[in-house]
Amino acid sequence: MSTKNLEQIRLNAVQLIDEGKYQFMNGDQFSIKKNGFELMKQGCQELCKYAKTEINQEYINLAKEKLSLYCDELNQMKQYLAPFEEKQNEEQNKIQNEQNKKEDQNQKKQILKDNNIENNTLKTNLSNAIINEKPNVKWEDIAGLENAKQVLKEAIIIPMKFPNLFQGARKPWTGILLYGPPGTGKTFLAKACATECNGTFFSISSADLISKYLGESEKSIKQLFQLAREKKPSIIFIDEIDSLASARENSGTQDNMKGVKNQLLVELSGVGSDNDQVLVLGATNIPWNLDSAIRRRFEKRIYIPLPDLHGRLNLLQNQLKQTPNNLNQDQIKQLAQQLEGYSGSDINTLIRDASYEQLRIVSKATHFKQELFQNQLKYTACSSSDPQALKMTLKDIKSQQLHLPNIQYNDFMAVLPKCKPSVAQKDLIQHEQWTAQFGQQG
Numbered sequence: 001m002s003t004k005n006l007e008q009i010r011l012n013a014v015q016l017i018d019e020g021k022y023q024f025m026n027g028d029q030f031s032i033k034k035n036g037f038e039l040m041k042q043g044c045q046e047l048c049k050y051a052k053t054e055i056n057q058e059y060i061n062l063a064k065e066k067l068s069l070y071c072d073e074l075n076q077m078k079q080y081l082a083p084f085e086e087k088q089n090e091e092q093n094k095i096q097n098e099q100n101k102k103e104d105q106n107q108k109k110q111i112l113k114d115n116n117i118e119n120n121t122l123k124t125n126l127s128n129a130i131i132n133e134k135p136n137v138k139w140e141d142i143a144g145l146e147n148a149k150q151v152l153k154e155a156i157i158i159p160m161k162f163p164n165l166f167q168g169a170r171k172p173w174t175g176i177l178l179y180g181p182p183g184t185g186k187t188f189l190a191k192a193c194a195t196e197c198n199g200t201f202f203s204i205s206s207a208d209l210i211s212k213y214l215g216e217s218e219k220s221i222k223q224l225f226q227l228a229r230e231k232k233p234s235i236i237f238i239d240e241i242d243s244l245a246s247a248r249e250n251s252g253t254q255d256n257m258k259g260v261k262n263q264l265l266v267e268l269s270g271v272g273s274d275n276d277q278v279l280v281l282g283a284t285n286i287p288w289n290l291d292s293a294i295r296r297r298f299e300k301r302i303y304i305p306l307p308d309l310h311g312r313l314n315l316l317q318n319q320l321k322q323t324p325n326n327l328n329q330d331q332i333k334q335l336a337q338q339l340e341g342y343s344g345s346d347i348n349t350l351i352r353d354a355s356y357e358q359l360r361i362v363s364k365a366t367h368f369k370q371e372l373f374q375n376q377l378k379y380t381a382c383s384s385s386d387p388q389a390l391k392m393t394l395k396d397i398k399s400q401q402l403h404l405p406n407i408q409y410n411d412f413m414a415v416l417p418k419c420k421p422s423v424a425q426k427d428l429i430q431h432e433q434w435t436a437q438f439g440q441q442g
């Protein structure tokens with residue numbers, strides 16, 4: 001190192017020491033004195049560096065002498081500062097502690113708030129499950145299923161209207177399970193209950209209850225029952241209940257489902273709570289998948305089978321009332337006979353498909369003729385051999401000018417081969433077996 005640089009180090013060290021000493025002696029605050037001490041310490045370190053690099057022995061000795069003096073001074077300064085430092089540390093700790101406490105509290109508050117929001121959202125989600133507007137499905141709209149209707153009336157309408165009649169052995173039913181092949185009117189029956197009952201009707205699909213978050217579904221079940229008890233008399237309708245309370249243990253979300261199932265069991269058995277005037281109505285297409293403990297909680301298990309001849313006739317008549325058609329009673333009866341194995345919803349699909357048949361004919365037609373309908377001249381499809389036939393297609397006709405014939409028996413015959421029943425024979429056998437073991441005919 002050059003002598004110039006070395007001299008620079010020495011000067012820097014002296015400057016730091018002088019400045020530090022000055023601040024320490026004259027500073028009227030702990031922080032200034034402390035700063036002075038630090039500057040002096042830094043200066044001493046610089047002086048050490050100088051002494052190690054200097055080669056002139058005389059200068060080295062001089063520096064060492066000074067350093068020993070400064071070290072004594074530094075020690076004294078340190079002793080002087082110690083109590084202040086302690087006090088300051090204490091204060092800082094206190095401030096820090098308070099700050100921590102505040103943060104803790106804020107965090108707690110936030111957690112509480114989050115919880116509250118969560119509870120409230122759960123509650124709002126659940127309030128959405130309350131059916132305020134009646135679905136407008138009447139008992140008469142349901143074809144057949146006389147027994148099921150009777151049981152539901154017995155279980156729902158009468159106890160709600162005359163609660164004092166249900167005392168002692170005559171306890172109202174608290175759990176009713178509707179089961180049977182899909183499309184046979186289970187959900188539809190529940191809608192009729194909602195329309196006809198005067199209490200609060202909760203309709204919950206399993207998807208509402210199975211939320212993505214672990215543990216949350218249990219909470220929502222608990223809240224659902226709480227809300228139902230608050231607003232009693234109530235009916236809780238849980239559609240597709242098998243997905244909530246399946247007996248299968250090997251599903252991917254096993255732990256989650258176990259919790260849900262247990263919570264449902266607790267609520268269904270009314271442990272620690274008064275389930276008076278809260279009826280649980282469940283529906284499922286696969287009752288054999290239900291957990292046996294849950295199954296037991298449904299005291300009444302009603303089989304909702306495929307419609308019989310009388311039911312199918314009823315269904316056809318009801319539906320055709322709403323659609324202009326040319327079928328006479330005999331034809332409807334014939335049709336009903338051919339629809340063995342069709343569910344209610346299959347029959348609805350068939351009618352819809354048949355109602356499209358005339359549209360299909362019209363859109364494929366190559367010849368139309370003009371006829372008077374209600375004093376208006378309109379086009380209607382006809383065969384090319386018709387004396388009045390005009391060669392044209394649907395594109396040539398304005399919307400007001402087209403006459404579409406009503407649904408006819410032939411339309412049904414045309415679509416029938418395409419519209420197959422949706423319920424498999426083996427499922428029916430399984431339902432019959434389950435009914436023999438656990439159920440009751442609906």
Ligand SMILES: Nc1ncnc2c1ncn2[C@@H]1O[C@H](COP(=O)(O)OP(=O)(O)O)[C@@H](O)[C@H]1O
Pocket residue numbers: 141142143144145181182183184185186187188189283307315343344345346348
């Ligand atoms: N017995 C029935 N009476 C009147 N309509 C029915 C009947 N069964 C089924 N349906 C019709 O089929 C549709 C589907 O029935 P749904 O109740 O949803 O079947 P699921 O038994 O699968 O719950 C209903 O909206 C209704 O229009």
Ligand SMILES: [Mg+2]
Pocket residue numbers: 183186187188239283
């Ligand atoms: Mg359904």
